[in-house]
Amino acid sequence: MAIREILVAPDPRLRQVSRPVEKVDDSLRALMDDMLETMYAAPGIGLAAIQVGVPLRVIVMDISGEADARQPRCFVNPEILDPSEETAVYEEGCLSVPDYYDEVERPARCRIRYLDYDGEEKIEDAEGLLATCIQHEMDHLNGVLFIDHLSRLKRDRILRRLKKEQRLAAAS
Template identity: 80%
Template sequence: MSIRPILTAPDARLRQVSKPVETVDGELRALMDDMLETMYDAPGIGLAAIQVGVPLRVIVMDLAGKDEEPEPRYFVNPEILDPSEDMNVYEEGCLSVPEYFDEVERPARCRVKYLDYDGNEQILEAEGLLATCIQHEMDHLEGVLFIDHLSRLKRERVLKKLKKEQRLAAAS
């Protein structure tokens, strides 16, 4: 396993729509293992493959707290089924939009159909933070960042700040 660099906005690769996975094999499991290690190192609770520059429909996440046993989850080719009409608001952050957090409204519950680490089809009933995290990571698979759910003014302010920080980092 290895830690991979995480792309940050405004990197254009984050806007790519990810491609479906053909088969869950050793190479894909190695990618998922790397993604999980990268996510833990960052630290974060979810990561989409596109965030490490791989445009495949793959997500990893772990919502366990710092003092809890890790509970890694792997989602290959996830699809949201039956999002609820009732909504929840969570303060979201993103490893690809570092050090920025804001409230985003999403469906409170959903079912998710996906392939697991071994390629077996699963259906998960998700609510609360799990539902929010899945929807956030699935947005990445469509080239959408959580800041795209904010007002244009807030989004432009965040992107301007990130561009400035990247210019300063490149100059030093």
């Protein structure tokens, strides 16, 4: 396993639409293992493959919130089915938009279909933090960042600050 570099906005690769995975094999499992290690080291609760520069429809997450009782989850080719009309607001952050948080409104519940770490098809109902996290990470697979759900003014301000921070870091 290896910790991979996480792409930071406004890196254009984050805007790519990820390709479906052909099959779950050892090389894909190695990617998922690396992604989990990267996510835990960051630290974060979810990571899409595109955030480490791999444009495949793969997500890892662990919403347990406890380092000594980790519950890693892997989602390959995830699909959202039946999002609820009811919405919920959560304060979201993103490893690709470091140190910025804001409230985002999303469907409160949804059904998800995906392949797990072993390539087995699963369908489950998601609500609460799981529903929010899966929708946030699925946005990444479609080239969307959580800041795209904010006003244009807020989004542009955050992107300007990130660009400035990157220029300053590159100059030092």
